[in-house]
Amino acid sequence: MRKFTAEISPKMDGEKVKLCGWIHEVRDLGGLIFLILRDREGFAQITLPKKVVDPEVFSKARKIKRESVVEIEGEVKAEEKAPNGFEIIPKKILILNEADTPLPLDVTEKVPAELDTRLDNRFLDLRRPKVQAVFRVRHQVLKSTRDFLCKEGFIEVQTPKIVSTATEGGTELFPVSYFEREAFLNQSPQLYKQMLMSAGFDRVFEIGPIFRAEQHNTTRHLNEATSIDIEVSFTDHEGVMKVLEDLIVYTCESVSNECEKFLKILNVEVEVPEKPFERISYDEALKIASKKEEIPWGEDLSTNALKLIGEEIGNFYFIVDWPTKIKPFYVMPYEEKPEISKSFDLMHSWLELASGAQRIHRYDALVESIRSRGLNPESFQFYLDSFRFGIPPHAGWGLGVERFLMSILKLNNIREATLFPRDRIRLVP
Numbered sequence: 001m002r003k004f005t006a007e008i009s010p011k012m013d014g015e016k017v018k019l020c021g022w023i024h025e026v027r028d029l030g031g032l033i034f035l036i037l038r039d040r041e042g043f044a045q046i047t048l049p050k051k052v053v054d055p056e057v058f059s060k061a062r063k064i065k066r067e068s069v070v071e072i073e074g075e076v077k078a079e080e081k082a083p084n085g086f087e088i089i090p091k092k093i094l095i096l097n098e099a100d101t102p103l104p105l106d107v108t109e110k111v112p113a114e115l116d117t118r119l120d121n122r123f124l125d126l127r128r129p130k131v132q133a134v135f136r137v138r139h140q141v142l143k144s145t146r147d148f149l150c151k152e153g154f155i156e157v158q159t160p161k162i163v164s165t166a167t168e169g170g171t172e173l174f175p176v177s178y179f180e181r182e183a184f185l186n187q188s189p190q191l192y193k194q195m196l197m198s199a200g201f202d203r204v205f206e207i208g209p210i211f212r213a214e215q216h217n218t219t220r221h222l223n224e225a226t227s228i229d230i231e232v233s234f235t236d237h238e239g240v241m242k243v244l245e246d247l248i249v250y251t252c253e254s255v256s257n258e259c260e261k262f263l264k265i266l267n268v269e270v271e272v273p274e275k276p277f278e279r280i281s282y283d284e285a286l287k288i289a290s291k292k293e294e295i296p297w298g299e300d301l302s303t304n305a306l307k308l309i310g311e312e313i314g315n316f317y318f319i320v321d322w323p324t325k326i327k328p329f330y331v332m333p334y335e336e337k338p339e340i341s342k343s344f345d346l347m348h349s350w351l352e353l354a355s356g357a358q359r360i361h362r363y364d365a366l367v368e369s370i371r372s373r374g375l376n377p378e379s380f381q382f383y384l385d386s387f388r389f390g391i392p393p394h395a396g397w398g399l400g401v402e403r404f405l406m407s408i409l410k411l412n413n414i415r416e417a418t419l420f421p422r423d424r425i426r427l428v429p
């Protein structure tokens, strides 16, 4: 019997309905009270003319505190002047939970708040339709990702988050105490998704948390992020770049078609990019950057350099063929030119959204590569063993969900794309 506000229309004039939600606003005009009820899907105006409604209901409405949770039963009345063309004349108002005063944050957004105050009171901040809209789009991004990858024959997996080794370099690790040993929170499902190639899964994906002890507090780094990871057997970097391109286009289309209401609230349009995405090599990227900044070959591209490249290339594009020494140990070097690797980053303007590569699949070469990074192959034995008894050539990538949302929704800060962000200073809520 309970309906969402969005399920009610002026055509239902005269029908009895039950609505549940929060009291967004109270407007008391003496002989007439308007309550604005908010639920997940929108708003409804509850109109109480003193002469028409039950006196007990009227006096209850007068005392309701904003953001209290209520259940309202009443009759739909088509009313041109009301938002969405209808109002509800209540027969019964039940206060299910009364809100305290004063509210630490104004849900109606009439009083603006700083991001920190918003995040401190995130449960209230998330009640704001504009904030909630981000997470409705996030839901659609993840749903369409699953749909797409399942359709392409990928198997969804979950790998351990408590692990014994680093994968993406040793400095960004969160240690945890694991009984009498030290363990870490996983930086990436990298080693496990590769082991599943040895296990014969052929094509896997995982959507899960990655943990990075990033020291710098930036608008594009989180300490706990969500990554969409894939790994594919019997293919190379080109093969998985195509999967990534197809996924981005599929997801943008799906968000653009299914999230119209939320995109309107956010006042953004999601552009569906054209395939294939432009590819520039690391060397070409350096050349563009050199107009402003001389970056020695073999060093990472600075944010300023990426901004310049982003301006020139724009939208979605790949930077390919990175120097082997600045990529992780598992990345496959070109046979004929081992100083560069079969690796790529997917960019949106200046923001890195994903990185991936073909992997080294020969045991000896992998041990050598681990050593060359100053790491001890013994710590990786559980992983290395899976390369000794038959592993296909394989490739994969990891795509940051929050970064992807940031780019399509044009958000200024990655924290806006996370329910409860973890950063250098924030551990609660």
Ligand code: AMO
Binding pocket: 168, 187, 188, 189, 190, 212, 214, 220, 221, 222, 223, 225, 227, 229, 230, 352, 353, 354, 355, 356, 357, 396, 397, 398, 399, 400, 401, 402, 403, 414
């Ligand atoms: P990489 O370390 O580039 O690659 O991570 C992949 C993607 O994850 C996102 N990401 C982050 N997002 C927010 N805050 C962070 N601190 C953060 N760190 C990473 C980014 C990034 O592009 N194992 C490889 C992937 C692979 O080769 O399969 C990896 O983890 O969007």
